[in-house]
Amino acid sequence: MQLFVQRVFDGLQAGAIYAILALAIVIVFRASGMLNIAQGEIAMFTTFIAWNLFDVGLPWWASSVASLVIGFLVGAVLYRLLIVRLGGGHASPLAVVMVTIGLFLMLNDGAAVIWGTTAKPVPRIFGTGRVEIFGAGVAVQVLGLLAVLGVLVVVFGLLFQRTKLGLALRAVTSNQESAALAGIKVTTVLMIGWGLAGAIGSVAGSFTASGNFAVDRNMMQIVLIYAFAAATLGGFDSPLGAVLGGLIIGLVSELVVGYVAIVGPDLRLLPGFALVIIVLLVRPQGMFGSPKVVRA
Amino acid sequence: MRSKQLRVLFAAVAALALVASACADDDDADDTTTEAPDNGEATGGDRGNVDGVLVLGSMVPQTGDLSVIVESLQVPIDIAIEEINEAGGVLGEEVVLIQGDDGTDPSVAQTTYDQLVNSENVDAIIGPAPSSVAARVTESIGTDQVPMCSGSTTAADLTDAGDGYFFRTAPGDSLQGPALAELIANDRQTSVAIVARNDDYGSGFADELGTALDGSGIDVTETVLYNPDSGTGYDADVQQAIDSDPEAVVVIGFNDDGAQILSAMIGAGAGPADIPIYTADGMQSDELGATVDPDDPSVVAGIRGTAPAAAPEGIEHPFQGIFAETELPTIFSPYYYDCTILMALAVEAAGTDEGSAVQAAFAGNLEGDNDCSSFAECKQLLEDGETIHYRGASSTFDSWLTMEPGTGIYDTWQYDEDGEQEDLGNQISITL
Numbered sequence: 219m220q221l222f223v224q225r226v227f228d229g230l231q232a233g234a235i236y237a238i239l240a241l242a243i244v245i246v247f248r249a250s251g252m253l254n255i256a257q258g259e260i261a262m263f264t265t266f267i268a269w270n271l272f273d274v275g276l277p278w279w280a281s282s283v284a285s286l287v288i289g290f291l292v293g294a295v296l297y298r299l300l301i302v303r304l305g306g307g308h309a310s311p312l313a314v315v316m317v318t319i320g321l322f323l324m325l326n327d328g329a330a331v332i333w334g335t336t337a338k339p340v341p342r343i344f345g346t347g348r349v350e351i352f353g354a355g356v357a358v359q360v361l362g363l364l365a366v367l368g369v370l371v372v373v374f375g376l377l378f379q380r381t382k383l384g385l386a387l388r389a390v391t392s393n394q395e396s397a398a399l400a401g402i403k404v405t406t407v408l409m410i411g412w413g414l415a416g417a418i419g420s421v422a423g424s425f426t427a428s429g430n431f432a433v434d435r436n437m438m439q440i441v442l443i444y445a446f447a448a449a450t451l452g453g454f455d456s457p458l459g460a461v462l463g464g465l466i467i468g469l470v471s472e473l474v475v476g477y478v479a480i481v482g483p484d485l486r487l488l489p490g491f492a493l494v495i496i497v498l499l500v501r502p503q504g505m506f507g508s509p510k511v512v513r514a
Numbered sequence: 515m516r517s518k519q520l521r522v523l524f525a526a527v528a529a530l531a532l533v534a535s536a537c538a539d540d541d542d543a544d545d546t547t548t549e550a551p552d553n554g555e556a557t558g559g560d561r562g563n564v565d566g567v568l569v570l571g572s573m574v575p576q577t578g579d580l581s582v583i584v585e586s587l588q589v590p591i592d593i594a595i596e597e598i599n600e601a602g603g604v605l606g607e608e609v610v611l612i613q614g615d616d617g618t619d620p621s622v623a624q625t626t627y628d629q630l631v632n633s634e635n636v637d638a639i640i641g642p643a644p645s646s647v648a649a650r651v652t653e654s655i656g657t658d659q660v661p662m663c664s665g666s667t668t669a670a671d672l673t674d675a676g677d678g679y680f681f682r683t684a685p686g687d688s689l690q691g692p693a694l695a696e697l698i699a700n701d702r703q704t705s706v707a708i709v710a711r712n713d714d715y716g717s718g719f720a721d722e723l724g725t726a727l728d729g730s731g732i733d734v735t736e737t738v739l740y741n742p743d744s745g746t747g748y749d750a751d752v753q754q755a756i757d758s759d760p761e762a763v764v765v766i767g768f769n770d771d772g773a774q775i776l777s778a779m780i781g782a783g784a785g786p787a788d789i790p791i792y793t794a795d796g797m798q799s800d801e802l803g804a805t806v807d808p809d810d811p812s813v814v815a816g817i818r819g820t821a822p823a824a825a826p827e828g829i830e831h832p833f834q835g836i837f838a839e840t841e842l843p844t845i846f847s848p849y850y851y852d853c854t855i856l857m858a859l860a861v862e863a864a865g866t867d868e869g870s871a872v873q874a875a876f877a878g879n880l881e882g883d884n885d886c887s888s889f890a891e892c893k894q895l896l897e898d899g900e901t902i903h904y905r906g907a908s909s910t911f912d913s914w915l916t917m918e919p920g921t922g923i924y925d926t927w928q929y930d931e932d933g934e935q936e937d938l939g940n941q942i943s944i945t946l
Contacts, residue, residue, distance in 0.1 A: 221753045228747035235745040335576030335615050336584060337770070339801070341808050348781045355781050360747065426745050431777075431805050432770050434577050436622050437744045444745075475741075476750060483712040483739045 223354035225476045226469065231360045231429070232444075233468020234367045239422040239438070239445035240452070240460035241370065242415040247454050248391045249411030250301070252314045256321035258438030258445070260296070260416055261423030263325045264289040268424060269338045269433045279343045282424035286417045293416020296321065297409045329435040337434040340427050363425050370418060371461055377414075378457070387411055391455075444468075444490065451494050453507020463505065467493070561658065563635040564868045568604040568861050570595070570854070571612045571630035573641030573651075578618025579742060579768035580643050582801040586845040587666065588613070591640050593836055594854035594889075601890035604858045605867070616642035618768065620650035627651045631658050637867040638662065638857050640850065644768070645669030646713035652676035659869030661876060663857050665849030665908070668795065668822070669718040674917060679873050683849040683856070683908055684822050685922030685944075687715075690794060691722025693924040693942040694764070694820045695730050698792055701818070703762045705733040706792070707755040709775060710766035712739035715796060719766045735760040742771040752778040762790035765797065772797040773805035776814065780806070786816045786929075795821035800843050803933025811933035818928040820942065824848060826909060826923040827941050831887055833907035843935070848907035855889050856880075856904060862896050879904050880914045913945065921945045 239258060246254045254260075268285035272278050300321070304313050344362035348355040378384035386407045389397040398404050426441055427433040448467050452459025467490040474481050474489035481488060503509045563569065574587045591611065599608045612634045614626040623642055630636045631654075638661040642648055648667040655662050656677025663681040670688040672680065698706060708723060710716035717739050724734050736758035740751040752775060755763055763784065765775050772793065779785050798821045803811025824844035825834055833851050837844060857872070859879045864871035879892070882901025886892040895902045904911060913920030922945075926938040 221750060221757060224750035224753040228750045231747035232743075232745050330615075335581075337577050337581040339805055339808070346777060346781070346807065354749070354753070355783070357747075357749065357778075357781060429745055429747070429774070430770055431773050432581070434581070434744075436577055436617055436619060439621070440743050441745050472746075472750065476754075483741050486741050486743075 220353045223352045223356070225472050227351075227354070227356050227360050229469035229472030230364060230465060231357075231468070232472065233448075233465040234363045235422050235425050235429070235441055235464075236444040236448045236468055237367055237461040237464025238370065238418060238425070239441055240448035240464045241374070241457055242419040242422065243445055243449050244452075244454060244457050244460040245374075245411055245415045245418065247449070248457070249387055249415075250297075250408050251391075252301075252311055253318070254412075254415070255315065255318040255442075256325060257415065257419050258422075258442035259322050259325040259329075260289070260292055261419035261426075262433075262435055262438045263329055264292055264416065264420040265423035265427050265433050266329055266333050266338070266435070268420070269333075269340060269427075272340060273338075278341050278428065282343055282421070282428075285420040285424055289416040289418070289420030289423075290413040291416070293419070294409045294413035296416075297412035298405075301412070302405055302409075326435055333435075335435070337432040339432050341431070343424060343428045359428065366421060366425075367461065370421065371458070374414075374418075374457055383407070383410065447490055447494050449504075451497055451504055453504030455508055456504065456506035459504055459506030560868060561631065561635060563637050564866065566605050566867060567607045567610060568638075568858060568867050569610045569612065569634065569636045570857065571614055571634060571636035571639045571641075573614045573616040573623060573626055573630070573639055573643070573647070575618045575643045576613075576615035577622065578616075579770040579772075580618040580796075582769045582799050582805070583643075583843070583845045586842050586847050587641070587643055587850050589840055589842055590665075590833070590837060590847040590851035591854050593833065594851045594858075598855070598858050598889050601888075601893060604861050605865070609858060612636055614641075616644065616647045618644050618647070620647050623647040623651055627654065631660055636660070637861070637869065638872060640665075640853050640857065642667065643846075644713070645672055645715040645718065648672055648680065649675065649714045652680045655679040659873070661857065661860065661869055661873045663853035663876075665851075665853045666795075666846040667715075669714040670722050671714060671718050673915075678917070679869070680917060681853070681856070681876055682918045683852045683906070684846060685919045687719045687722050689922030689944040689946065690820060690822070690924060691719060691724075692726040692729075692944050693922065694723055694792060694794055695726035695732070696942050696944075697818065697820055697926050698727065698762065698764070699730045699732060701762075701790065703732060703790060705735050705760045706762045706764050707736040707738070707758050707760035708734060708764045708766065709738045709740065709751060709755045710764075711742050711768065711771060711796075713742065716766045719794065723764065723766070740767075740771075740775070742767070748775050748778045749781070751775070752782050752784070756782055756784050760789075762792060764792045766794055768796045769799045769802055769805060773802060776802075776806050776817075780813060786814055791817045793817055793819040795819070795845070798843075798845055798927065798935065800934060803929060812931055814929040814933045815931045816929065818926065818938070820924040820926055822846065822849065822908070823923040823925045823941055829905075829907070829910060831905075831907035852904075852906035852908045855892075855906065858889060859892050859896070859902070859904060862893055863902075877914060877916055880911045915946075 264285045268281040271281040342359045344359045347358040448464035452463030471490045616623040643666045645667040652675040668687045710720040803814040807813045860872045860876040864875040882903045887905040924942045930936040
C-alpha cells in the first residue's frame with residue numbers, strides 16, 4: 219500500500235509538470251491555432267532569469283513567482299516581435315511552426331551564451347518537508363506542485379469563462395475576422411494569450427528545475443515531448459483535457475513501469491504513448507477536444 | 515477553416531519529427547562528409563580533417579547530471595595540451611582543442627558529436643564522460659573513423675565498442691563492481707539493496723556489483739533501476755528498495771539524480787544517518803551534500819564508496835602536482851590527462867592525423883620497450899625510431915587489453931561529517 223501511494227504521487231509529480239506545460243501549449247493553440255514547439259525552451263529561459271534573481275539573494279519561491287511575470291513578458295514580446303509579422307498561425311501555419319523550431323534552437327543556444335553551459339543548482343520551492351498520507355511520506359514539494367496546478371486550472375477556468383478578456387480570447391479562437399469586426403483588438407488579445415502561456419510555462423520550468431535540483435538548458439526537452447502527448451490525449455483545444463492528459467500520462471507511465479514487469483524501466487515511454495494511440499483511435503479529437511463537424 | 519487546421523496538424527507532426535530527428539540523429543553523419551584531400555597524405559578515412567594539424571575535440575558534461583564535475587575533466591585536457599604544445603606540438607604543429615558539451619545525455623551529445631566531426635573536422639575526440647553517451651556516439655565513430663578516448667566511461671558493456679576506435683583509460687566496471695563489493699564485505703554487511711540509474715552506467719554497474727556480491731556471499735535483496743528523466747519523482751523507487759529490508763543500500767547514480775535519490779531516502783527515514791549507504795565514482799563530488807540540502811551539506815555524511823584512484827599507489831607523475839595547484843577535485847582527472855597525451859602520441863607515432871592510422875597506433879604506445887612518462891620524453895623516443903611504453907598519471911598501464919586497462923586500482927572514500935570527501939586510505943586493486 220505504502221509503495222502504491224508513493225508510485226501514485228511520483229506519477230502525479232511528473233504528470234503535474236507535463237500538465238502545466240501542456241496547458242501552456244493548449245492556450246497558444248486555442249488562441250492562435252498554432253503549436254509552439256519552443257514552449258519548453260521559453261520556460262527554460264525564464265527559469266534561468268529566475269535563477270539570476272535567486273543568485274542575487276531572492277528566495278527560490280519568490281524568484282519562481284517573479285518568473286511568472288518574466289514568462290508573460292517573454293511570451294508577449296515573442297508574439298509581438300515575431301509571430302505577428304508572419305501573419306499569425308492561421309495565415310501560414312507551416313512558417314510559424316518553423317519559426318518556433320528556430321526559436322527552440324535560438325533559446326537553447328542563447329541560454330548557453332548568456333548563462334554558460336553549466337547547470338545552476340536550485341533548491342525545492344516548498345522545501346524538503348514531508349506529510350504522511352496512507353503511511354507513505356509524501357514530499358510537501360509534490361503537494362505544493364499539485365496545489366499550484368489546481369490554482370492554475372481554477373484561475374484559467376474563471377479567466378476564460380467569466381472575464382471579458384476570456385470572452386475575447388474565445389472569440390478570437392472561434393473566428394478572428396468576426397472578432398476583429400466586433401471590435402476586438404485581435405493582435406493584443408493574442409499577445410496576451412502568448413504571454414499567459416509564457417507565464418504558465420515558467421511554472422513548469424521552476425518546478426522541473428526544482429525537482430532536478432538544477433536549472434539546465436536541456437531540462438525541458440523530455441518534458442515537452444510528454445506535454446505534447448498530454449495535449450494530444452486530452453485534446454489540443456481543451457485546457458482541462460491538457461491537465462487531465464498530463465496527470466494520466468504521468469500516472470500511467472509510473473504505475474505500468476512499476477507493476478508490469480515486461481515493460482520495466484527500459485520501455486518507460488511506451489505506456490503513455492500507447493495510451494495516446496488508443497485514445498486517438500477511438501476519439502481522434504482527444505478525450506476532451508471538440509470534434510470536427512464535416513458537412514457531407 | 516478545417517483545411518487550415520489540418521495543415522496546422524500536419525505542420526505540427528512534421529515539426530515534431532524534425533525535433534525528434536534533431537534529438538536522435540545518429541546514422542547520417544557519414545552522408546555529410548567532405549572530400550578534398552589536401553596534402554597528398556590523405557587516405558580513405560579523410561573527412562577533410564587530414565591536414566597535419568592535430569585538432570582535438572572534447573566532449574565533457576557542461577550540462578546535465580554530471581555538470582558539477584566538468585572542470586575536473588576539462589582542466590586536465592587543457593594541462594595536457596599545454597604540455598604538448600610546449601614540447602613542440604604534434605607533427606611539428608600546435609595542437610588545437612575545440613570544446614564540446616556531452617550534456618550527460620545521448621541526444622545532446624549526438625548534436626555536439628555531429629558538429630565536432632562534420633563542421634569542425636576534428637581528428638579525434640577526448641570524452642565523453644558518461645557511459646550512456648559513449649554507447650550512443652560509439653555507434654558512429656567506426657564509420658567516421660574518429661578515434662576517441664574517454665577517461666571516465668566505466669560501463670562494462672563498452673568494452674570493444676566503436677569498432678576499435680573507442681579507447682578508455684578509466685578501468686571498466688567489471689573491475690569496479692568487485693572493488694565496491696570488497697568494500698561492502700570489509701564492512702561486514704550481509705544484505706544490500708541496489709538502487710541504480712537506468713542507463714548503461716547504472717544498470718551495467720548494478721549487474722557487475724550483483725555478481726560480485728553474490729560471490730562474496732552477500733545477499734542482494736532488491737535491484738531497483740530508476741529513470742533519470744527530468745521531472746520524475748523517485749520516492750517509489752526508494753520505497754521499493756527499503757521494503758526489501760536490506761542492511762545497507764547501494765546507490766549508483768550521478769550527482770543531480772543521486773542527490774534526488776538521497777533526498778527521497780532521507781524523507782523515507784533511510785538516509786545516511788539511518789542506514790549504511792554505498793556509492794561509486796558517479797556520485798563522488800564536493801557538491802553532492804549541498805545539492806541534497808544547500809543549508810546542511812553534512813546530510814551525506816557517512817556515505818562510502820569507491821572510485822578509480824586519483825593517485826594510484828606507486829605512481830608518481832608531475833601531473834599530480836600541477837593539477838593540485840588548481841585545487842579542483844581529482845575526479846577522473848589523471849585519466850583525462852592520460853587520454854589526451856596518449857592520443858597525441860598516437861598521432862605522433864602514426865605520422866599523420868588520419869583516423870584509421872591513429873587508431874592503429876594507439877595501443878602500441880602502451881606496449882613498447884622504452885618507458886617514458888612525459889609527452890616530450892615519449893615524443894623524442896618515437897622520433898628516434900624507438901617503441902615506447904607510456905607510464906601515465908592514472909596508471910602504469912602494465913596490463914592493457916587492446917582498448918582499455920586490464921587492472922583497476924580504486925580509492926575508497928567517504929563523506930565526512932561536513933559532507934566533504936575523505937579518503938579512507940586503503941586502495942583496492944582488481945585484475946581480471
